[in-house]
Amino acid sequence: MIALGKPDRQTDVLVVGGGISGLQTALDLADQGYQVTVVERQPSIGGRMIALSKVFPTLDCASCITTPRMSAAAHHSGIDLLTYTEVDSILPEGAGHRVLVTHKPTYVDRDKCIGCRLCEYACDAEYPDPFEQGIAPIRAIAVPFTTAIPQKAILNAEYCMTCGSCARVCPTDAIDYDQQPVRESIQAGAVVIASGYALNALTAKPQYNAQRSGNIISPLTMERLLAPHAPHGRVLRPSDGKIPGSIAFVQCAGSRDETVGVAYCSRVCCMYAIKQAMLLSGALPIADITIYYMDIRAFGKGYEQFYQNAKAMGINFVRGKVARIEPVDSDDLLVHVEVTEEAAGAMQKRRHDLVVLAQGMIPQWNPSVASPVRLGGDGFVATPDATSPASTHVPGIFVAGTAAGPKDIVDSIAEAGAAAMEVSRYLYQHAAKAGGPGTAPAPRRVALKLAATGS
Amino acid sequence: MNDKTASGSGPANPSAEALRIGVYICRCGGNISDVVDVERVAEVCRHLPGVVTANVHTFMCSDPGQKNISEDIRNEKLNRVVVASCSPFLHELTFRGAVQRGGLNPYLYEHANIREQCSWSHKHDPQGATAKAIRLIAAAVGKLRYAEPLDQIRLPNQRQALVVGGGVAGMKAAADLAGRGIPVLLVEQSERLGGQVNRWNRVFPTEQPAAELLGALRKQVEGHPRIEILLRSRVTKISGFIGNFQVTVEGQIGPAGRRTEVAVTVGALVMATGFLPYAPRDGEYAYHRHPAVLTTPEFLELLRHAPDAATLQFQGRPVRSIAFIHCVGSRQVDGVQEPQADGKINNYCSRVCCTTVLQQALAVRQRFPETEVFDLHQDIRTYGRGHEDYYIQASQAGVIFFRYHGDEIPTVAPRTDAPAGAPPLRLTFKDYLTWGEELTLDVDMLVLAVGMTAGTCQSLVEQLKLPCGEDRFLQEIHPKLRPVEISVNGVLLAGAVQGPMNIRETLAAAGAAAVKAAAILAKEQVELNPYVAQVDADLCEGTGQCVEQCEYDGALRLVQVTNGDGKARQRAEVNPGLCVGCGACVAVCPARAINLNGWRLDQYEAMVDGLVAEAPALAAATA
Structure with a gap:
């Protein structure tokens, strides 16, 4: 066994991932008085949710309901946020786990940066903004997005021309072109993996030809096109900036499909497609919107009613697995589909301006390479305890949200709470065993204060 | 909220001349500013009496937006803050926190809803919406003129929990809480634990025998030193509030199996009554x-x-x-x-x-x-x-x-x-x-x-006034972000009582409900909203009309007081733990002796003045 030495930092709980699941877990633990450290690989917390337009079925704007959680975590005395930090390994050590992390260089001294954005305004280099899914540019040095936490500039060395403009305008002398990665060793009583999901490639199904057309887009791009503070302020298709008159959603374009290696259902695509279709029919009232699907899986609370509303709004639901998407003239797309519900059924070709492919959800991170955690056959973290959906094979390591399989926000929130509960139980039992301070000895029968009222 | 800045009372009510109000207007990333001319609103607001600064931000709720407020409070010596943004339902607590971090009493802040009640509802009338936004803010500014610093009411917390229902959800919640050191009373109406799952064969997707799963859960609750299980029992009476629910359970309790009652006081309550x-x-x-x-x-x-x-x-x-x-x-x-x-x-x-x-x-x-x-x-x-x-x-x-x-x-x-x-x-x-x-x-x-379909918990629903949805299941606070909480503080929802869900989802929901209960019970005291009725003893004539009107048992009562002249009189007295701040008492008091903290009658009057101010008066303010 490698000697890990003295840790640089101690924490009750380390949460891997600062998306909505990780933040909820952190808040539910910190509200009980535990000290929590959240490690996020991106420059800001907020995860996938902060980049969404609105959420189903309430149609709340995602920013409006995510920012309070982000802000609550940032201001909580029991929560430390380590952003732009990678987890290298999670190893059992003492009564808990030792987590080795690397703080990636942002080339900005985060203690000095005041988020004034003068560097951003002075910078002449641009690259496709990852937060905007590449549909808008961002400067090589910039605060990642309006609602980012922390509000600190970050420099992308790949696009920086080292012209020195940012360093010249920075009022606090925070720019540091020579910044190096910094490793840190953290001793945690327990660990929660909330590393979230990624999407499989837009080109996963070659017959959909996403590699040949810019007008076949990811649902996350559609989220940005529909966001209240969207880069273009309206929905334009990528190839020529035309306002699309006919938009198609092709469901199960990377799930329920063994040919792409994802046989399972990604669980959220039906609902976000319906939501996006509704938002589109608001933004483009005369547009024709079609959802090609196999089954509409509107299973959550209020979801079926949401689906029925979308049907009543005139969104076309066409049952059929799309066989092929063919780029044609004027950058339009021909969708080949077998329509099973109409008497005149059989194969049809339908023309659309813009196609959204429902990509499949896959794990964002493989924790089994960095920790003793085991995965299920689907690649997500396995949860072997039938009575505890948040427990992994390793005592002291728990899982929350989409790291344990596709799920929507509300189910992620519930599992995040459950993970926080399992952690609290685990830490309490350990402290009790160790006779640590603050733990009462196990009471004898009936600690409950009951009073008989007579009969 | 456990905040990094310590709480504390802010400055006392300043005289009108000393008012230094900051107005913060949110664009909401276009949700508001696409309709309302927020720059114009800010311009007009800068001239409202007492306002010293009016700012616009793309997302006021974001960290930089909040920081803007906290820093202005310190730098501009603000003593009142108005935020004009979305519904207070979403962000009242957020901004209260920001105000507190600036060092001001968090109740010297007022929220103007210019999204749901303005930009969203008047999408096709930008001019009208802009004028309305100004009026809504003018009303908030008026109300703040009479605002006083308030403190949350702190009451002792009964650090034990009641779990109603002994199915999968109830057993899981009880095991979680007890495993965290919290004593639990688990009440089940039937003769055995397990609920509907007792009828199952094997559970999907593991194909584990249901009996085995239930056995594993039962093992976690039966014989646990911190869990008292009452079978063949039901909660007959419940009243009180977060930190202090008085519960009566009736059932065949005790070795003789005689029908009897027990009383217990709990700080939190987990509803796990399941489905049918x-x-x-x-x-x-x-x-x-x-x-x-x-x-x-x-x-x-x-x-x-x-x-x-x-x-x-x-x-x-x-x-x-x-x-x-x-x-x-x-x-x-x-x-x-x-x-x-x-x-x-x-x-x-x-x-x-x-x-x-x-x-x-x-x-x-x-x-x-x-x-x-x-x-x-x-x-x-x-x-x-x-x-x-x-x-x-x-x-x-x-x-x-x-x-x-x-x-x-x-x-x-x-x-x-x-x-x-x-x-x-x-x-x-x-x-x-x-x-x-x-x-x-x-x-x-x-x-x-x-x-x-929704299970049977009618008696608790009625006694605690729990809201149910169109689908008859208990209605969570927010279907996305707060699925296990309900509008009655201290009551949590575990499992299918909130809506259809499978066993795994039920276990997760039960854990989530338990962790919320654990957070409540981790504290020595509970903190309650200060918006409760307050009696001015000098004005109160002891007519008792307010007591007759009050719908919340024990919230208001008449007491005998002896004045300096030695004569005993009747006066109304409020129990701040039970008062929900509905205002029914305020409406009937002939002497205007009873008021709601934070919503006093003079504040309502100032709000109305702000709302109905002649358009020219508002326009003149810009001159």
Whole structure:
């Protein structure tokens, strides 16, 4: 066994991932008085949710309901946020786990940066903004997005021309072109993996030809096109900036499909497609919107009613697995589909301006390479305890949200709470065993204060 | 909220001249500013009396937006803050925190809703919306003029919990809380723990025997030193508030099994009363019209006792074919299905039935290879982890699928003319996997995949005034971000009491509910909203009209006080723990002696003045 030495930092709980699941877990633990450290690989917390337009079925704007959680975590005395930090390994050590992390260089001294954005305004280099899914540019040095936490500039060395403009305008002398990665060793009583999901490639199904057309887009791009503070302020298709008159959603374009290696259902695509279709029919009232699907899986609370509303709004639901998407003239797309519900059924070709492919959800991170955690056959973290959906094979390591399989926000929130509960139980039992301070000895029968009222 | 800045009372009410109000207007990323001219609103607001600064931000709720407020409080010496943004439902607490971090009493802040009540509702009238936004802010500014610093009410916390319902959700919540060191009273109305899952065979997707899963949960609660389990018992009376619920439980308690009552005071309460399977009406899909029409729980019971064979047997006859119909009692359509007893239809999806059907269909194909299985569905919703495998395997095992539309549901008729030995049930439906072809299918047995309906917790719902949704399940605070909390503080929702869910989801919800209860019970005291009634003893005439009007037991009462002159008088007295701040007492007081903290009558008057100020007066303010 490698000697890990003295840790640089101690924490009750380390949460891997600062998306909505990780933040909820952190808040539910910190509200009980535990000290929590959240490690996020991106420059800001907020995860996938902060980049969404609105959420189903309430149609709340995602920013409006995510920012309070982000802000609550940032201001909580029991929560430390380590952003732009990678987890290298999670190893059992003492009564808990030792987590080795690397703080990636942002080339900005985060203690000095005041988020004034003068560097951003002075910078002449641009690259496709990852937060905007590449549909808008961002400067090589910039605060990642309006609602980012922390509000600190970050420099992308790949696009920086080292012209020195940012360093010249920075009022606090925070720019540091020579910044190096910094490793840190953290001793945690327990660990929660909330590393979230990624999407499989837009080109996963070659017959959909996403590699040949810019007008076949990811649902996350559609989220940005529909966001209240969207880069273009309206929905334009990528190839020529035309306002699309006919938009198609092709469901199960990377799930329920063994040919792409994802046989399972990604669980959220039906609902976000319906939501996006509704938002589109608001933004483009005369547009024709079609959802090609196999089954509409509107299973959550209020979801079926949401689906029925979308049907009543005139969104076309066409049952059929799309066989092929063919780029044609004027950058339009021909969708080949077998329509099973109409008497005149059989194969049809339908023309659309813009196609959204429902990509499949896959794990964002493989924790089994960095920790003793085991995965299920689907690649997500396995949860072997039938009575505890948040427990992994390793005592002291728990899982929350989409790291344990596709799920929507509300189910992620519930599992995040459950993970926080399992952690609290685990830490309490350990402290009790160790006779640590603050733990009462196990009471004898009936600690409950009951009073008989007579009969 | 446990904040990094310590709380503390801010400065006392300053005189009008000393008012230094900051107004913060949110664009909400376009949600507001696409309609309301926020720059113009800010310009006008800068000239309202007492306002020293008015700022606009893209997302006021974001960290930089909040920082803007906290820093202005310090730098501009603000003593009042108005935020004009979305509904206070979303962000009142957020901004209260920002105000507090600036060093100001958090109740010297007022929220103007210019999104839901302005930009969203007047999308097509930007000018009108802009004028309305100004008025809404003017009202908030007016109200603040009379605002006083308030402190949260702190009361002792009874650091133990009540869990109502001993099914999977209740056992999990109890085990979680006790495992965290919190004493729990677990009340179950039936004679055993386990709830509906006692009727299950194997649970999906693990195929673990349900009894084994329940056994594992029971082991965590039975004999636990911090859990007291009361079987054959129910909560008969409950009152109080977060940190202090007084509960009476009646049941066969104690070794003699005599009917008796116990009382307990708890700080938090977990509702885990579960669901009831939908009970089809007589005649619905020929239910109760033919013995071979069963519900999924009834079919499960049959499967449990049937010996493996080539063909399933039922009432001494071979069952050569079974049809399952999905969505019975779920996804109902107005005008197609008859309404339920309360006049409503069940238009929701019950979430678990699809996987349940496929699990049973697959079991039939595996155990009785010569029994054919037909599946009539609208959509196959095998969404969960490992659920899609049932669909794949059922297809491979030869289950034949048909698809019907919710507004053209299958009809079922017992075949009176069927020759002996022929299938006794005839299904007629349109199949949309084959272009809407009309099909008839004769089967030996029909299984109705019944959905979930809201369970029975009427007495608690009424006593605690818990809100229920259109679907009759208990209504969470926010269906996205706060699924296990309800508008009554200190009450948490675990499992199917909130809506249909499977066992894994129920366990997660129970854990989430337990962790919220644990956070409440981790503290020595509970903090309550200060918006409660307050009596001005000098003005109170002791008429008692307020007490008569009050709907909350114990919140208001008349007490005898002795004044300096030695005479005893009656005066009204408020119990701030029980007062909900409804204001019913304020409306009836003839002497205007009772007021709501934070919502006093002079504040209402100032708000009205702000709202109705002549347009020229507001315009003049810009001059």
